[in-house]
Amino acid sequence: MIFDEKKNLDFYKNLGIEGRYAKAVAFLQNTDLKALEPGKYEIDGKDVYANVTAYTTIPWDEAKYEAHEHYTDIQYVIEGSEIMTYAPVHEMTVKTPYNPDKDVVFFENSTPGLQIVAGPDQYLIFNPWDAHKPKAMNGQPAPIKKVIVKIKED
Known part of the structure; x- marks a missing residue:
C-alpha cells in the first residue's frame, strides 16, 4: 500500500511490467479528472483502465474490505474525502470467495487495519496483496468523486 499526492506521481511511472504504470500516471496527469463523468475509461485495453465513481461516503462499519488477484488499484480522490483502510490479505478472513469474473474477494469487517483520510x-495504491476498504466517511456522510485506475499485474 502506498499513500501519496499528485505532485509525486512521476515517481511511480517505472513500476510494474510493460510500462503499465507509466500509462496510468500519464492518464492521471494529463486528463481533466474533474470533467470526467462516472464510467469506465479505456487507457490500454484490459491492461490499464479507469473507473470514475461518484457516491456518498458511508459509515466505516458498512464499508467492505476487498482485494484483487490480478489488478492493482490506484484510488485517486478527485473531490471530497474519505477514509480508506488497509490490511495485509494474509491477515484477513474471507467473507465472499474470490470471483474471477470481477477479480474481487471480500473479507470480514473484523480487522481495524490502517485508516487513512484521503482528500x-x-x-492510495493497493496491490494484489493489499486488502482495502474504500468508501468510509470522514466524520459525516459526504459526496466524493474519485477515479480508480486498474493496472493488470500479470
Whole structure:
C-alpha cells in the first residue's frame, strides 16, 4: 500500500511490467479528472483502465474490505474525502470467495487495519496483496468523486 499526492506521481511511472504504470500516471496527469463523468475509461485495453465513481461516503462499519488477484488499484480522490483502510490479505478472513469474473474477494469487517483520510489529489495504491476498504466517511456522510485506475499485474 502506498499513500501519496499528485505532485509525486512521476515517481511511480517505472513500476510494474510493460510500462503499465507509466500509462496510468500519464492518464492521471494529463486528463481533466474533474470533467470526467462516472464510467469506465479505456487507457490500454484490459491492461490499464479507469473507473470514475461518484457516491456518498458511508459509515466505516458498512464499508467492505476487498482485494484483487490480478489488478492493482490506484484510488485517486478527485473531490471530497474519505477514509480508506488497509490490511495485509494474509491477515484477513474471507467473507465472499474470490470471483474471477470481477477479480474481487471480500473479507470480514473484523480487522481495524490502517485508516487513512484521503482528500483531493491524494491517492492510495493497493496491490494484489493489499486488502482495502474504500468508501468510509470522514466524520459525516459526504459526496466524493474519485477515479480508480486498474493496472493488470500479470
